[in-house]
Amino acid sequence: xxxxxxxxxxxxxxxxxxxxxxxxxxxxxxxxxxxxxxxxxxxxxxxxxxxxxxxxxxxxxxxxxxxxxxxxxxxxxxxxxxxxxxxxxxxxxxxxxxxxxxxxxxxxxxxxxxxxxxxxxxxxxxxxxxxxxxxxxxxxxxxxxxxxxxxxxxxxxxxxxxxxxxxxxxxxxxxxxxxxxxxxxxxxxxxxxxxxxxxxxxxxxxxxxxxxxxxxxxxxxxxxxxxxxxxxxxxxxxxxxxxxxxxxxxxxxxxxxxxxxxxxxxxxxxxxxxxxxxxxxxxxxxxxxxxxxxxxxxxxxxxxxxxxxxxxxxxxxxxxxxxxxxxxxxxxxxxxxxxxxxxxxxxxxxxxxxxxxxxxxxxxxxxxxxxxxxxxxxxxxxxxxxxxxxxxxxxxxxxxxxxxxxxxxxxxxxxxxxxxxxxxxxxxxxxxxxxxxxxxxxxxxxxxxxxxxxxxxxxxxxxxxxxxxxxxxxxxxxxxxxxxxxxxxxxxxxxxxxxxxxxxxxxxxxxxxxxxxxxxxxxxxxxxxxxxxxxxxxxxxxxxxxxxxxxx
Amino acid sequence: xxxxxxxxxxxxxxxxxxxxxxxxxxxxxxxxxxxxxxxxxxxxxxxxxxxxxxxxxxxxxxxxxxxxxxxxxxxxxxxxxxxxxxxxxxxxxxxxxxxxxxxxxxxxxxxxxxxxxxxxxxxxxxxxxxxxxxxxxxxxxxxxxxxxxxxxxxxxxxxxxxxxxxxxxxxxxxxxxxxxxxxxxxxxxxxxxxxxxxxxxxxxxxxxxxxxxxxxxxxxxxxxxxxxxxxxxxxxxxxxxxxxxxxxxx
Amino acid sequence: xxxxxxxxxxxxxxxxxxxxxxxxxxxxxxxxxxxxxxxxxxxxxxxxxxxxxxxxx
Numbered sequence: 001x002x003x004x005x006x007x008x009x010x011x012x013x014x015x016x017x018x019x020x021x022x023x024x025x026x027x028x029x030x031x032x033x034x035x036x037x038x039x040x041x042x043x044x045x046x047x048x049x050x051x052x053x054x055x056x057x058x059x060x061x062x063x064x065x066x067x068x069x070x071x072x073x074x075x076x077x078x079x080x081x082x083x084x085x086x087x088x089x090x091x092x093x094x095x096x097x098x099x100x101x102x103x104x105x106x107x108x109x110x111x112x113x114x115x116x117x118x119x120x121x122x123x124x125x126x127x128x129x130x131x132x133x134x135x136x137x138x139x140x141x142x143x144x145x146x147x148x149x150x151x152x153x154x155x156x157x158x159x160x161x162x163x164x165x166x167x168x169x170x171x172x173x174x175x176x177x178x179x180x181x182x183x184x185x186x187x188x189x190x191x192x193x194x195x196x197x198x199x200x201x202x203x204x205x206x207x208x209x210x211x212x213x214x215x216x217x218x219x220x221x222x223x224x225x226x227x228x229x230x231x232x233x234x235x236x237x238x239x240x241x242x243x244x245x246x247x248x249x250x251x252x253x254x255x256x257x258x259x260x261x262x263x264x265x266x267x268x269x270x271x272x273x274x275x276x277x278x279x280x281x282x283x284x285x286x287x288x289x290x291x292x293x294x295x296x297x298x299x300x301x302x303x304x305x306x307x308x309x310x311x312x313x314x315x316x317x318x319x320x321x322x323x324x325x326x327x328x329x330x331x332x333x334x335x336x337x338x339x340x341x342x343x344x345x346x347x348x349x350x351x352x353x354x355x356x357x358x359x360x361x362x363x364x365x366x367x368x369x370x371x372x373x374x375x376x377x378x379x380x381x382x383x384x385x386x387x388x389x390x391x392x393x394x395x396x397x398x399x400x401x402x403x404x405x406x407x408x409x410x411x412x413x414x415x416x417x418x419x420x421x422x423x424x425x426x427x428x429x430x431x432x433x434x435x436x437x438x439x440x441x442x443x444x445x446x447x448x449x450x451x452x453x454x455x456x457x458x459x460x461x462x463x464x465x466x467x468x469x470x471x472x473x474x475x476x477x478x479x480x481x482x483x484x485x486x487x488x489x490x491x492x493x494x495x496x497x498x499x500x501x502x503x504x505x506x507x508x509x510x511x512x513x514x515x516x517x518x519x520x521x522x523x524x525x526x527x528x529x530x531x532x533x534x535x536x537x538x539x540x541x542x543x544x545x546x547x548x549x550x551x552x
Numbered sequence: 553x554x555x556x557x558x559x560x561x562x563x564x565x566x567x568x569x570x571x572x573x574x575x576x577x578x579x580x581x582x583x584x585x586x587x588x589x590x591x592x593x594x595x596x597x598x599x600x601x602x603x604x605x606x607x608x609x610x611x612x613x614x615x616x617x618x619x620x621x622x623x624x625x626x627x628x629x630x631x632x633x634x635x636x637x638x639x640x641x642x643x644x645x646x647x648x649x650x651x652x653x654x655x656x657x658x659x660x661x662x663x664x665x666x667x668x669x670x671x672x673x674x675x676x677x678x679x680x681x682x683x684x685x686x687x688x689x690x691x692x693x694x695x696x697x698x699x700x701x702x703x704x705x706x707x708x709x710x711x712x713x714x715x716x717x718x719x720x721x722x723x724x725x726x727x728x729x730x731x732x733x734x735x736x737x738x739x740x741x742x743x744x745x746x747x748x749x750x751x752x753x754x755x756x757x758x759x760x761x762x763x764x765x766x767x768x769x770x771x772x773x774x775x776x777x778x779x780x781x782x783x784x785x786x787x788x789x790x791x792x793x794x795x796x797x798x799x800x801x802x
Numbered sequence: 803x804x805x806x807x808x809x810x811x812x813x814x815x816x817x818x819x820x821x822x823x824x825x826x827x828x829x830x831x832x833x834x835x836x837x838x839x840x841x842x843x844x845x846x847x848x849x850x851x852x853x854x855x856x857x858x859x
Binding site: 588 | 807810814817821825
C-alpha cells in the first residue's frame, strides 16, 4: 500500500504517524496511574506499527503516476479484511456473552470478562468494527463507481480506515479495563470520541470531494444514504458525547447532560445510530449492490428519493419511544410514537422497491445464494421496521420494554438485515475487486446462507418467546389481586431461551467464519491456480503486505 | 467552461449536505430544546441530597462494571411496576445524575428503589457470589470488588468535574472529598462526623463491607446501592404510593 | 431565562409541524418535477454500465 504513494506522500504519512505517536506518548505520560496511560501505549504501538510499514518501503521506487487514472481500490481491500476480522471477533464475544446469561460462571471470575464489560465489547465489535468497516469499505467502492471518479485523496482513505479502527480498538480495550461512559452504543471515553470526530471530518471531506469530481450530473441515490450516514452520525456523536473529563490525566469523564435531558439525548442518539449507522448506510449498499447483482435497475428511482427524505426526516423524532411511561414529558413520548408509526411508510417503500426490483429475476434468487442474502435482508428489513413501529406504540411498549423482546427485535435487524446485506454486498464486491470470476466456492456461500438464516431465526424466535413471556409474567395478577410471579420466577423461565439464543448466535458466528475462509481463498487463489490446484506463491498474495489486523 | 461546470457540481454536493442536515436536525431540536427549561415543570424538592464522594465512587463502579446493561433505574407509571418496585420515578430524582442510568433492559430487577431494602451484609454476600444468596441467579460474581482498595486520592477532582457539569458541590465538599469517602465507610473514626455534617443527617455511615481497616470498591458500590431511591422523599409524597420510604436507620 | 417552558413547547410543536409540511411539499415537488424525470432514469440505468477500471479522472 505504501508503494502506491509518491515520496512526498510517504513523508506526509510518516509525519502524521509521528504526530500520533507523540500524542500516544503524551497520553501515556499524563495518565501514568490511570487506564489512560495504557491507551497511550496502545496509540503509540499502533502508530509505531504503521510507521514501520511506511518506513520499510520508504525508499522504494515511486509509482507510475499514470496509474492514478484508475480507481483506488487498495483501501477497500484492506477494509474488507478488517470487516471480516471484526465480524468474527464481535460475534465470538456475542456468543460468549450470551452463554454467560445461561451459565454465569463462564466469566471465570475475572473482571475484564464479566458480562457488563463484554457486552459493550460485543456491541461495539459488531456495530462499529464489523458494520463500520463494511460501510467505509463499500462507500469507497460505491462512490468511485457511481461517480466514475477516483477517490479524492491518496492518504486520506487510509487515514479514515486506520483512524476508525484505532477508535474501535480504544473502545474495546477500554471496556475490558472498565472504561465506559455508560451511554449505550456511545460508550468510549472523551479522548476516543474526540479522535473519532477528527476521523469523521476527514471522511466527510474525502467523500464530498470525490462526489465533486464526478462525471455523472446526478448523484446516485446510494451516495445520498452514505452522505446522510456520515453527516448525521457526526451530529449525533458530537451532541451525545459532550463531556467534562475529570482531568487531562483521567480517562473518566462526566457527560454535561443530566437526568431526563440525558435520557432524551441518549436515545435521540441511540435510535438514530440505528437509523443512520445501521440503516442509511446499509440501504446505500442495497441501492447499489442489489441492482448490480440482479443485473436490473432499481424498480422506481422516484420512490427511492421519497423514502430517502422520509427516513432522514422521520427517524430523528422517533428516539423518545425508548422512554414511554418514564419521567420524560408525555407530549415528547407521544411525538416519538407518532413518528415511529409514520416511519413505517418510507421503510416499507424501500423494502418494496427492493423486492419489486427482484420481480422478474426470481430464478436468479433461487440459484444465487448471494442474491438470496440480499433478498432475505430486505425481508428482515421490512419485518423489523414493522416490528419497530409496532413496539413504539405505548401499550405495546409497556409489555415489550425492558424485556428480551427488544433484544430479539434488535437482532432481527442486526443479523437479518445489517449482516445479511453486508454479506450479500461483500460476495458481490470481492470477486470484482480482486478480478476473479466468482467466489472461491459457491457451495460455501450456500452453507453460509443457511447457517446465517437458521441462526437468525433461532435467535429471534427464542427472544420473542422469552421477551413476551417475561413481560406477561411481570404483569400477571392472581385472583386475590396480587402480583402472581416474583422477578425470580420470570428469570428462571428464561434459561431455556437463553441457551437457544446462544446456539442461534453460534450458528451465525460459524457462518461468518465460513465467509472469512471463502473470501480468503478467493483472494489467495487466482483462477489459473484453481484449475491446477497449485498454491500461489507468498509474494503473489493479493492482500497488501503488512496489513495490521485489529488487536483482539 | 469546464472549470465552471465543475464548480457548480461542487456546490450541489455541498448544498445537498446542508439539506440533509436541515432535514435531520428538526426532530432533535423540537424534542430536546424544550427540555432545557424542564426544571420549571418539575416541582422543586427541598430535601434533594447530593451523592457523597463514596456514593459517587460507587456510582462510577456501577458504570464501570456495566450494571446498567441488566438493571434499570426507572420505574414506569404502570401499576405492576409500582407494586413491584415502589412509587414511579420522578424526573427530579435524576436531576443530578451525570449520566442518567435509567437503563433499557431488565435481565435483573429494577434498582431505582433498592436502597434500604436489603442489609449491607446481604449486598456484600450477593455481590461476592449471587448464587450463594439467590441460587437461580445468573448475575456475575464480583469478588474483586472486595479485593480492590478504593482509589480515593482523586475524588476531589471527580466532585469538581461534577460541579463543572452542574451539580452544586461546595468548595468545602470538594476539599474534603477523600476524607469524607474514608469517613463514610469508617464509622468509628473522627472523619465520620464531617460526612453527615456536609451531606445531611440521612447519610448512611457504615462499615459497608464489614471491614473497617480499609475502604474497598465493595464499600463504595454498596454505599451507592443503599442510597438508590433515597435522595429525596418526594416520590412518596407526590403519588399514591403503596409503600413508605424505607427507614434509613435499619 | 425569559421564555417559559410552555411557550417553548408550543413554539417547538407548531414550528415542527410547519417544517414537516413544508419539507414534504418540497420533496414531492423535486421528485415529480417533470424535467427531473430523464435524469433519474439515466441515473438508475447508468450504474449498470460495465466500464470498470475507467474512471473519468
